[in-house]
Every structure is written in C-alpha cells, then in structure tokens.
Amino acid sequence: MELRDYVRILRQRWILIAVTVLLALAAASALTLTTTAQYQSTARLFVSTSESNTTDAYQGGLFSQQRITSYASLITGEEMARRVAEELDSDISPRALADQITATVEPETVVLEISVTDASADRARELTQTTAEVFTEYVTELETPPGQTTAPVKASITDRASAPGSPVSPQPVRNLGLALVLGLLLGVGIAVLRETLDTRIKSPRDLQEATGDAPALGHISYDKRTPKQPLLSSLDSHSPRAEAFRVLRTNVQFLNVDSAGRVFVVTSALPGEGKSTTACNLALALADGGFSVLLVEADLRRPKATGYFGLEPNVGVTTVLLGKVGFEDAVQEVSPRCALMASGPTPPNPSELLQSEAMHRLLTEARQRYDYVLVDVPPLLPVTDAAVLAAQADGALLVVRHNKTTSDQVEAAVDRLESVGAKLLGSITNMSPTSKRASGYGYGYGYGYAPDASTVVAEPTQGTSRGRRGGRRAAGSGGSTGRRAGGAGAPSEDPFGGPHRRHQPGEPERTAQAERPIAPDETAIEDALTVDPDGRNRPRRGR
Structure with a gap:
C-alpha cells in the first residue's frame, strides 16, 4: 500500500477508528473507576560495616555493596513476611504479605528502599515501618558469626516510613492516555485489515486489476431517482447521469470501429448490478x-x-426463435432510431434456445439492419446464457456495481467469458459515488453543467422523439400495424430532417457528430436569430 492508500482508509473508515478509540477509553475509564485505590509507603535503610581504619572501611563498603543485593531479595521473601505478621499479630498469610512488599537498591550505593502497598494509607505506613525494623534485626541475626555477639554488618533505618498522601494506583491520566494510544493503533489496524480483506470494487485500479486491464468505458453515478425513473427520457438532459451515458456512448463508438454492424452483449457478474x-x-x-x-x-x-419502456412483452425473441413470427413483426419502436425486441414468453430451456442456429440467424439479421445491436443477457455467474451469446457477438460489456461486486466475482465473470472464447470489450461501473472522497479516487461526475435558467429558450412541444412509443406494437399474430424502427425497405422518418437509413457500402462513414440531432433549445435559438452579411444578429421574421 502507498501513503495515499492509508490516507484513503483513514478518511473512509474514520468512524470505525473513532468507535474503537471510544471503546478503549470507556474500558480504561471503567477499569479506573472499579479498581481499588492502593497507597504506598517507603522507608530507607543504610547498610554498613563496623571497620575503623580507612582501608578496612573501603573494603567494608565493597562488601556491603555485594551484600545489599542479597538483602533486597530477602526482604521480599516469605520468612520476612512471617516475622512482620507475627510482630503485628496479624492473621494475614505470609505469601499475601510478601506480594505487597518490594525492595530496591539505589545503584552504586548501599542504600536500600523498602515499599509496602496496601488499600489503607495508615496500614501501608505501619507495614513499611515494621518491615524495616524487623529487617534490621534479621540482618544482625544473619551476619553475627557463631560464638560472637556483634555482627560485622548492620542495617540502619535512615528514613522512617512515610505517610502516603495520594494513591499510587489507579492513575486516571496515565490509563486514559494509554487507552487513547492503544485505541488509535487498534482502530487503524482493524481499518487496514478490513480494507485488505474487503475485495469489493471501490476504485478504478481495483476494477482494472480484476478485469485484466480491460478498458473502463464509463462510470454511471448513483442517482436515488433511478428506481422510479430508470430511463434517461425521464431525466433532465443536462443531469450528471445523462452526461455519464453520453460519455459511455462516445467510448462505445471506438469499439470494433471496422465492423459495419456492431453486436454487443451487456451483462454483469450477478443480479442487481x-x-x-x-x-x-x-x-x-x-x-x-x-x-x-x-x-x-x-x-x-x-x-x-420491456417493462421500462412500457411495451408489449409477449412477442419477441422466443417467438422469433420458434418461428411463430418474423423478425420485423417482433420489433417494436422506442424512438425513430431506437427499437426493442422483447423477450417474449419465458421458455423452459433458455440456454438451449439462445445457443441455437435460429438465434445466430437473428443476430446476423440484426447486424445487417442496425448500426448497433445491444443484447441484454442474464448475469454471467448464475447461468450460462450470457457466455453463450457473448461468443456469438462482437464482445461483452460488463456492468459492475460500485462497492458491492467483489474482485473475485469480476474475475470469475471474466474467466467465464474467456472459457467460451468471448471477448471482454470493457467495463461499466454503475452506482458509483458522486464525490471523489466517497471512494478515495472517485468515479463519474459529481457535478452538473446545465445552462443558466435565465438563458434557456422554451422548448417546442412538437418534434421531440425520445420516449414516444410510435409505430407497431407486436401483439402476437394479427397484431396492430404501424411503423417499424430499422426495418428493411421501410426506413423510419428522422424528425430532425429526412428519412433515416443505415450506412451503405461506398458512402462516406458517418459519425455521431455528423448525425447528432439538433436539440430543441438549439432549434428555438436558430429560429429566433439569423445573421446579417455584415455579421450582426437580427430577429428572424419568418421561416
């Protein structure tokens, strides 16, 4: 991971980190409040020898330094604890009392510190003082040679046991500080671990790695109105979602540019994408x-x-494949340049129908009649229908839902395509966030570029084509008659000037820019203004 990846993780999962820190602080606070306060008292002892001259005193000092380490170990033993308990006439066990006593040696000195910790400040002081007094007697007993009455080494109390003024534990500031540091480390660690284990597609790099460097054709931003308004015809023409599909259209035009009629399968890894x-x-x-x-x-x-467009669903692909109706009779017009062939009745054997020779002939005829043929197929992983049709088409366009589809699922879908010899032409990210911060790098457009409302000219009420359901609606045998979109020998009328027909051999190749329909607001502006030979604009008085 790079530094920017860690920064992205912190920005995405800051709530998890904050919750972890709060839990750590809460645990430290609870531990601090429930822990019994402990008081500590300390006494100091000086260990010396009884030598009189300087040389003997120096050697005695070295002897005392060697002895004092052993004394510190003896103080914390059960024998000393037993003697202290007997001195105080206490029923406390020697082992428990020994756990309360600590002894430390000041470096390079013969000074010994004795400390006793207890829940009562007065008792801690009493235990400390008694331990120091008992130990001085214990040293004399240990160091007195047999047959003599004086010991060459003695321990003297230099500082009597102190009276503790405040508890030594718990320490709220220290506990909360440690909890804060540990909570931050734990929270960041959990966030990084979750990010490492989370294989959902959240960035263009994730998608590129999962698809094997297949081009990203478009990123469709999330729009909460989509469930109720799934089609672009119900949206404002300048909305970010509409602009995203225009970008997708531009990128799709560069796929298989040498093919006269292009057939693309549109699929996904799983349903709901x-x-x-x-x-x-x-x-x-x-x-x-x-x-x-x-x-x-x-x-x-x-x-x-079919439900999105509100057209007839009972006649379509299955009825054509079964030979009940012809190709033209199954085509329904969506707009002057867009047509739909519905699915028809649900068959018991969809996979067998889609890989039949009749389906191959259907796609071949559609390729000859239309510039683009988009085939909406089932997801790749649950069933084999998509892979079967992708092998017959020019390739597949894989729709991936942001922050839901995992890289494993995308890789499995790509493998399914490669297993049948189909080509993945590119991927389309759907429901991507509108801001870069939401995904770390961001997809799509989080902004609009609509014209100023004060400059918009009212659109004419006639001449619009998107969303009209004109022409024929196939309704089984003997269905109603009307205009078909893209049918051979019956080109549809272009509402923006002349009949529309496909590119013919020998003609210059058309481009989307050359045949782009004039938007209604542009037509209104053209009607309102004309240009004088001297370059000045003047109102047009008539057409």
Whole structure:
C-alpha cells in the first residue's frame, strides 16, 4: 500500500477508528473507576560495616555493596513476611504479605528502599515501618558469626516510613492516555485489515486489476431517482447521469470501429448490478447520437427492459426463435432510431434456445439492419446464457456495481467469458459515488453543467422523439400495424430532417457528430436569430 492508500482508509473508515478509540477509553475509564485505590509507603535503610581504619572501611563498603543485593531479595521473601505478621499479630498469610512488599537498591550505593502497598494509607505506613525494623534485626541475626555477639554488618533505618498522601494506583491520566494510544493503533489496524480483506470494487485500479486491464468505458453515478425513473427520457438532459451515458456512448463508438454492424452483449457478474437499465439507456444515448439501435431483450429468465419502456412483452425473441413470427413483426419502436425486441414468453430451456442456429440467424439479421445491436443477457455467474451469446457477438460489456461486486466475482465473470472464447470489450461501473472522497479516487461526475435558467429558450412541444412509443406494437399474430424502427425497405422518418437509413457500402462513414440531432433549445435559438452579411444578429421574421 502507498501513503495515499492509508490516507484513503483513514478518511473512509474514520468512524470505525473513532468507535474503537471510544471503546478503549470507556474500558480504561471503567477499569479506573472499579479498581481499588492502593497507597504506598517507603522507608530507607543504610547498610554498613563496623571497620575503623580507612582501608578496612573501603573494603567494608565493597562488601556491603555485594551484600545489599542479597538483602533486597530477602526482604521480599516469605520468612520476612512471617516475622512482620507475627510482630503485628496479624492473621494475614505470609505469601499475601510478601506480594505487597518490594525492595530496591539505589545503584552504586548501599542504600536500600523498602515499599509496602496496601488499600489503607495508615496500614501501608505501619507495614513499611515494621518491615524495616524487623529487617534490621534479621540482618544482625544473619551476619553475627557463631560464638560472637556483634555482627560485622548492620542495617540502619535512615528514613522512617512515610505517610502516603495520594494513591499510587489507579492513575486516571496515565490509563486514559494509554487507552487513547492503544485505541488509535487498534482502530487503524482493524481499518487496514478490513480494507485488505474487503475485495469489493471501490476504485478504478481495483476494477482494472480484476478485469485484466480491460478498458473502463464509463462510470454511471448513483442517482436515488433511478428506481422510479430508470430511463434517461425521464431525466433532465443536462443531469450528471445523462452526461455519464453520453460519455459511455462516445467510448462505445471506438469499439470494433471496422465492423459495419456492431453486436454487443451487456451483462454483469450477478443480479442487481443494473445491467438492464444500463443497456436501455445506452441504447437511447446511441440513438440520440444518430445511430440506429436495436435492443434485444435476451434475458429470458428475468426480463426487465420491456417493462421500462412500457411495451408489449409477449412477442419477441422466443417467438422469433420458434418461428411463430418474423423478425420485423417482433420489433417494436422506442424512438425513430431506437427499437426493442422483447423477450417474449419465458421458455423452459433458455440456454438451449439462445445457443441455437435460429438465434445466430437473428443476430446476423440484426447486424445487417442496425448500426448497433445491444443484447441484454442474464448475469454471467448464475447461468450460462450470457457466455453463450457473448461468443456469438462482437464482445461483452460488463456492468459492475460500485462497492458491492467483489474482485473475485469480476474475475470469475471474466474467466467465464474467456472459457467460451468471448471477448471482454470493457467495463461499466454503475452506482458509483458522486464525490471523489466517497471512494478515495472517485468515479463519474459529481457535478452538473446545465445552462443558466435565465438563458434557456422554451422548448417546442412538437418534434421531440425520445420516449414516444410510435409505430407497431407486436401483439402476437394479427397484431396492430404501424411503423417499424430499422426495418428493411421501410426506413423510419428522422424528425430532425429526412428519412433515416443505415450506412451503405461506398458512402462516406458517418459519425455521431455528423448525425447528432439538433436539440430543441438549439432549434428555438436558430429560429429566433439569423445573421446579417455584415455579421450582426437580427430577429428572424419568418421561416
């Protein structure tokens, strides 16, 4: 991980870190409040020898320094504790009392410190003083040679036991400070561990690694209105989500540029990632860009596209594959340049139908009739339908839901495509956050670029095409007649000037920019103004 990765983790998971710190502080506070206060009293002893001349005194000092370490060990022994308990006539056990006594030697000296800790300040002082007095007698007893009455070494009390004024434990400031440091370390550690174990796709780098460097074609930002308004036709043309699909349209145009008719499968790893809404809106965006588009609803298990457009679902792919209706009769018009072939009745064997020769002929005919054919198929991992159709198409567009789809799932979906020889053309991130801070690096657009409301000219009420359901609605045998989108021999009328037809051999290649329809507000502005030969604008008086 790089430094920016750690910074991103801290910004994303600061709540987890804060909760961990608060829990650590709460635990330290509870421990501090429930711990019994302990008081400590200290007495000091001086160990010396009884030599008189200087030389003997020096040697005696060295002897005392060697002895004093042994004395410190004796003070904390059970024998000393037993003698102190007998002196005080206390029923405390020697082992328990020994645990309360500590002895330390001041470095390079013959000074010995005795400390006793107890829950009572007065008792701590009494125990300390008694221990010091008993020990001086104990040293004399130990150091007196047999047959003599005086010992060459003696221990003298220099500082009597002190009266403790405040408890030595617990220490609230120290405990809370340690809890704060440990809570921060623990919180950051948990955050980094969770980030390491979390394999959900949250950044472009995660997606690139999971797809094997497949190009990222677009990032569709999250819009809470999507469940009620899934199609672009119900959104403002300058909304961030609409702009994201325009960017996706531009990137899709550079896929398989040498192919006359391009067939792309739109799929995902698992259900609930937004593949159907992405396919529908990409079809509308390509149609708005001047291309003829057919959306084939090949998700025969859970079809959704027909419901989004509000068209007839009973005639479509399955009825064409079974030979009950022809290709043209199953096509329903969404807009003058966009058509839909519904899924039709749900068959008992979707996979067998989709890999049949009839399906191959259907895609071949659709390729000849339309600039783009988008095939909405089931997810890759639960069933094999998507992989079967992807092998027959030019490739697959994989929709990945931000912060939900895992890298393992994406890798498994890519492997499923590669196993049948299908090509992953690119990925589309759906429901990405609108701000960079939300994902560390950010996807999509978190801003809009709509025109100033004061400069917008009212749109004309006629001539708009998006969202109209004109033409034929296939309704089984003997269905109603009408105009078909993209049908051979019956080109649809372009509401922005002349009939629309596909590119023919020998003609200059069309581009989306060349055939981009004039937006209603641009038409109104063109009607309102004209240009004099001298370059000045003047109102147009008539058309």
